[in-house]
Amino acid sequence: MPSMKDTITTVAVDLFHRKGYFATSISEIARQCGIQKASIYYHYPSKENILFHIQQVTMEELTAYLRANLDGRTDIEECMGVAVRSHVRFHLDRQKETFIANSELRGLTPEHYLEIVRQRDEYEQIFQRIIREGIAAGVFTAADVKILSYAILTLCNGGAIWFKPRGRMPVDAIAEIYENFVLRGLKVGDLAAAAAGPDPQAAPL
Amino acid sequence: MPSMKDTITTVAVDLFHRKGYFATSISEIARQCGIQKASIYYHYPSKENILFHIQQVTMEELTAYLRANLDGRTDIEECMGVAVRSHVRFHLDRQKETFIANSELRGLTPEHYLEIVRQRDEYEQIFQRIIREGIAAGVFTAADVKILSYAILTLCNGGAIWFKPRGRMPVDAIAEIYENFVLRGLKVGDLAAAAAGPDPQAAPL
DNA sequence: GCCTACCTACCGTCCGGTAGGTAGGCCATT
DNA sequence: AATGGCCTACCTACCGGACGGTAGGTAGGC
Known part of the structure; x- marks a missing residue:
């Protein structure tokens, strides 16, 4: 009980x-x-503290879950795949909490706000490290690392908005779609040349 | 004045x-x-009406902007590229309004809520049509059309959350990154088979 | 006898919204 | 040209109610 x-x-x-x-x-x-x-x-002690508690626990568990899934892996592509699946799965399993942690930052006191932002930064940096290593190894297309990380994370968060636990799609199917989409979007390949249309090579800017 | x-x-x-x-x-x-x-x-007449007015005008202009940009084009890849750029640019130019239209739905009366959802559906269907045609033509990888459209739109909405007008990145540079990412994620190619790493087809685990 | 886990009763504040008033510009009639 | 009336765009003053939070009390278990 x-x-x-x-x-x-x-x-x-x-x-x-x-x-x-x-x-x-x-x-x-x-x-x-x-x-x-x-x-x-x-x-x-206060209404705000309920909110803070929810967000903090959620961020801690989210990060721990990602770390546990990545543990021991070294292959970069595999890492990114695992990270995306881990992120998506957590966001679908804990839909309500992650939604709150993503959208109710404004209800926090300045101190608590900073704390949650710090935890989020920490989480994002795990993704950024993978992207950076992937680009360095020539596996991923060069582009702004922060923007890519934001793009990947927002993309996967999206699932938590429209996902219905009793809907037609199981969690793992969705995670796989996102994983494929992200990996295809990141990886180098001769597709880019054809994709950009008029101008041949998308400059890394 | x-x-x-x-x-x-x-x-x-x-x-x-x-x-x-x-x-x-x-x-x-x-x-x-x-x-x-x-x-x-x-x-x-009421506080809610201010919110509704903002959302309605924003959705109308967003849709009109997309329609104007797509006007006359037929090439599927080009259409998707234009649509993504149009979407991203509007969301960065009208950051505050689009953020409100995306996240403050709960403040609306049931009737107004339905009206905004209707307008949003209409907008999403434009993207879904492009994806469907792309898959039919064999240009895009087959996958669930609705999920893909949600993924693309959430991905691009993301920009409006972290984008700072006075930051280091100009709007068009961001729009291009997103366009490339989306097109690479959508297009057919032999990358997918190689992407899964060790085990040839990523088991859904 | 004290601590846990609740209760009733109440506080001041702020909320969205309303009633009713008014200054000043515009416009038609005389 | 002067008058009277109406409309626009605000104002002051107020309403009932809900809010987050507090003071102080109490039943029951260790």
């Missing part, structure tokens, strides 16, 4: 995801937990 | 973008316009 604090967190995740942080009231969270509003403050 | 209604709209766009719809109050909009709160209601 889950503790009341866990129940509060679960209910808050659901409401923040469905209605947004600012549109969700403490009273409503309490009501869905079957307790009074004041009792929330026994478990959490 | 802009009318007061235009000023209100501009201020609202800025605040909704910076703080979010629910975290923005009518009083604050009024203050930044240099008028009293009640005067807002001379120009708009």
